[in-house]
Amino acid sequence: xxxxxxxxxxxxxxxxxxxxxxxxxxxxxxxxxxxxxxxxxxxxxxxxxxxxxxxxxxxxxxxxxxxxxxxxxxxxxxxxxxxxxxxxxxxxxxxxxxxxxxxxxxxxxxxxxxxxxxxxxxxxxxxxxxxxxxxxxxxxxxxxxxxxxxxxxxxxxxxxxxxxxxxxxxxxxxxxxxxxxxxxxxxxxxxxxxxxxxxxxxxxxxxxxxxxxxxxxxxxxxxxxxxx
Amino acid sequence: xxxxxxxxxxxxxxxxxxxxxxxxxxxxxxxxxxxxxxxxxxxxxxxxxxxxxxxxxxxxxxxxxxxxxxxxxxxxxxxxxxxxxxxxxxxxxxxxxxxxxxxxxxxxxxxxxxxxxxxxxxxxxxxxxxxxxxxxxxxxxxxxxxxxxxxxxxxxxxxxxxxxxxxxxxxxxxxxxxxxxxxxxxxxxxxxxxxxxxxxxxxxxxxxxxxxxxxxxxxxxxxxxxxxxxxxxxxxxxxxx
Numbered sequence: 001x002x003x004x005x006x007x008x009x010x011x012x013x014x015x016x017x018x019x020x021x022x023x024x025x026x027x028x029x030x031x032x033x034x035x036x037x038x039x040x041x042x043x044x045x046x047x048x049x050x051x052x053x054x055x056x057x058x059x060x061x062x063x064x065x066x067x068x069x070x071x072x073x074x075x076x077x078x079x080x081x082x083x084x085x086x087x088x089x090x091x092x093x094x095x096x097x098x099x100x101x102x103x104x105x106x107x108x109x110x111x112x113x114x115x116x117x118x119x120x121x122x123x124x125x126x127x128x129x130x131x132x133x134x135x136x137x138x139x140x141x142x143x144x145x146x147x148x149x150x151x152x153x154x155x156x157x158x159x160x161x162x163x164x165x166x167x168x169x170x171x172x173x174x175x176x177x178x179x180x181x182x183x184x185x186x187x188x189x190x191x192x193x194x195x196x197x198x199x200x201x202x203x204x205x206x207x208x209x210x211x212x213x214x215x216x217x218x219x220x221x222x223x224x225x226x227x228x
Numbered sequence: 229x230x231x232x233x234x235x236x237x238x239x240x241x242x243x244x245x246x247x248x249x250x251x252x253x254x255x256x257x258x259x260x261x262x263x264x265x266x267x268x269x270x271x272x273x274x275x276x277x278x279x280x281x282x283x284x285x286x287x288x289x290x291x292x293x294x295x296x297x298x299x300x301x302x303x304x305x306x307x308x309x310x311x312x313x314x315x316x317x318x319x320x321x322x323x324x325x326x327x328x329x330x331x332x333x334x335x336x337x338x339x340x341x342x343x344x345x346x347x348x349x350x351x352x353x354x355x356x357x358x359x360x361x362x363x364x365x366x367x368x369x370x371x372x373x374x375x376x377x378x379x380x381x382x383x384x385x386x387x388x389x390x391x392x393x394x395x396x397x398x399x400x401x402x403x404x405x406x407x408x409x410x411x412x413x414x415x416x417x418x419x420x421x422x423x424x425x426x427x428x429x430x431x432x433x434x435x436x437x438x439x440x441x442x443x444x445x446x447x448x449x450x451x452x453x454x455x456x457x458x459x460x461x462x463x464x465x466x467x468x469x
Contacts, residue, residue, distance in 0.1 A: 005338070017321075017332050023325040024361065086319025088285055094309030209460040 005215060007099040007218075014095070014103020018077060019110065027076050029109050033118055036069040040122045057141035058127050059188035062119060064183050065142070069115055070108075070148050071170045077108060078156035079165070087160065091225060098146035100155055101221035102207045105214065108149035115142055141207035144184035151176055157224040180209060230318050235294070236385060236416040237282055239302040242291035244281050251277035253440035254291065257304040259418060264411045266431035274440040275420035276315070279387040282418060284308045296384055309337065312383030314391055318374045322363040326353065326373050329362060337381040347376035352402060379406065383401060386410055388419035395463065404430045 005013070022028050043061045047054040053059075082085055090100060123129045131137060156170045159165040183202045190199030237259040244252040251274050259265050265358040268273045280286035284297050284304035300309040313319075319327045325433035330344035348358070351372040357443045362370060371394045378386075386407065392400045407417045407430055428434065 010336075011333070013335055017324075020328060021321060021323055024325075024328075045237065057240070067306035080321065080323075084322065085315055085319045088313070088317070089333070090336075091284060091285060092308045092311070092313060093333070094366065095336050180324075 004212055005099075005160045007096045008094045008103065010099025010168035011102035011106060013107035015102050015110075015180060016103075018104065020108030022107075022111060023078065028073060029117065030180050032069050032076075033115060035072060036065050036115060036119055038067045038121055040119065040126055042134055045125045054127050055129065058129050059185045059192065060181075061127075062123055062188065063184045065119060066112065066116060066145075067148070067174065067177055067181060068151060070112055070171060073111055073115075073168060074152045074156045075110060075169055076106060078153075078160045082160045082165075087225065097114050097225050098218040100158075100225070101217045102214075104153045104156075105146070105149045106216070108153065109145050110115070112145045112149060115143065116145065131192065131193065133199065136191040136203065137188065138183055139203040140187040140206065143203055144187075144211055145181050147206055147210035147213060148177060150210050151180075154220060154224065156211065157221060176195070180206065181211070234261070235259060236263075236296060237283070237418065238292070238294040238376075239278075240292040242281065242293050243274060243288045243289050244277055244278065244286050247285075250440055252288075255437070255442055257435065257439070257442055259416055261416055262411050262414055264279050264407055264419070264430060264432045265418040266333045266424075266427045266434035266436055267418060267437055268422070268424060268427070269437040269443075275437055276389055277435065277440075279315070279389055279418065279420060280315065282385065282460060283311050283313045285313075305423065309381075311385040311387055312366050312378040312381050312463075313387045313389075314374060315389045318362070318370050319371065320362045320374060323361055325359045325361055326365070329373065330377055332378045339380045343380040343382075344376070347380035348373070350379065350406075351376040354459050355428075366401070368396055368399060371395055372399060375403065378429040380431045384415055386415060386417040386419070388417065390421055391419055392421060402425060439449065 043057075044054060049055060049063075051052065082092065092180070093148070121168070152173055155169060155176070159169045159172065161169055183205045187199045187202030187206070202227075230386075235258040237257060239255050239257040240258075242252050242255040243250055252275075255274070255278060257278075257311050267278060269275055277286060281288065281293060281300070282305040284295070284298075284300055287304060288301055291301075295307045296310050300307065321332070324332070326348065327345070330348055333345075334341060334344035353369065353372050353376060357365065357369060362373065365373065375391070388407075391407075392402050395403065404426070407419070411417055411432070419427070419431075436445070
């Protein structure tokens with residue numbers, strides 16, 4: 001039981017199950033990744049690359065695409081838990097709610113990081129982007145993604161059983177993630193050498209955002225699971 | 229039948245609201261260890277809510293509820309890992325295979341993967357189905373897998389909502405046998421069913437719930453030479469079968 005396995009054991013069990021579900025259903029690979037690439041393509045069509053606007057806007061477009069894709073991934077992830085009485089089964093299982101939350105965050109973070117790796121190739125090819133500050137880019141990507149997954153899992157659980165969750169989740173989540181979008185975009189601009197200042201404070205800010213939501217989510221997930 | 233101290237399930241004036249609707253409107257019920265109790269009643273009578281209350285999933289708005297020695301008005305979570313609930317929903321991930329589901333749910337409940345496999349075999353789930361995704365199973369096969377996921381938890385209290393639904397004749401016999409085995413080993417079984425012919429054979433006692441309350445049972449007809457029966461039945465309103 002969770003007393004013997006502990007919160008981290010429950011998180012590992014939950015994350016492994018979520019990744020296995022993705023491997024079996026291939027929704028991320030078959031739908032979310034093509035959607036994200038399509039969005040990048042549409043931006044490329046809308047903003048003429050010859051005028052340089054596209055290159056200038058690359059970091060923002062990249063993170064807007066990640067946010068839209070994250071909403072789809074979150075809806076899928078929590079939609080599955082709301083089907084077939086799974087939420088009741090999880091409540092009956094004896095697993096720690098904090099463990100369930102951390103497991104969902106871990107699986108989402110891994111899925112989104114893989115998506116971002118594909119999108120990086122996408123912007124390199126479509127927008128002719130050159131990446132220079134790789135270490136900063138990786139740090140920004142990791143902290144921003146962790147923040148998106150941590151905050152998204154709180155709101156995903158909140159909206160899980162609502163009939164209008166498909167429309168409600170983006171309405172709740174996107175304004176909340178605006179600071180992540182701004183910080184990640186600014187940090188990426190620096191890593192692409194568009195700015196002379198250091199980008200590490202942006203990475204630190206994103207890290208703080210992620211840690212705050214990880215702590216909040218771990219505390220709030222029990223009542224969220226009960227009320228869902 | 230039982231009393232508040234020894235009963236595995238003790239409900240007194242239990243009221244549970246679903247939204248604003250009183251799905252349970254003052255239920256009195258006692259169920260003893262090793263007992264198999266049949267809950268009967270029309271659709272919407274409150275059977276599923278009663279099972280949800282006993283599982284610690286639905287809170288009471290008033291009244292008393294003590295299940296497996298845990299006061300549910302103080303802490304509903306304590307009882308959850310000790311009960312097994314088979315509901316209308318499958319409680320299974322449709323995209324995972326049979327064994328992947330059993331592996332996850334058995335480990336989630338602190339059982340072993342071997343417990344899960346043993347439960348599948350006990351439920352007669354053919355090994356050729358083990359690697360099929362749950363969505364590819366028939367309704368009856370899915371029900372067997374759900375049952376296996378429940379029994380691998382080794383629950384002390386079985387809460388079964390229409391356990392025979394969707395099952396063929398042999399599986400229904402198997403479910404009856406499992407309930408009898410569980411009761412013989414000291415577990416307690418509460419099950420709701422509309423299939424009274426079958427259910428009354430396996431149940432030790434039945435109660436009727438209607439409009440969110442347990443109906444008082446008519447006293448059994450006394451033999452001509454017996455003394456008059458007591459004017460009311462047990463506090464739980466049950467009748468021996």
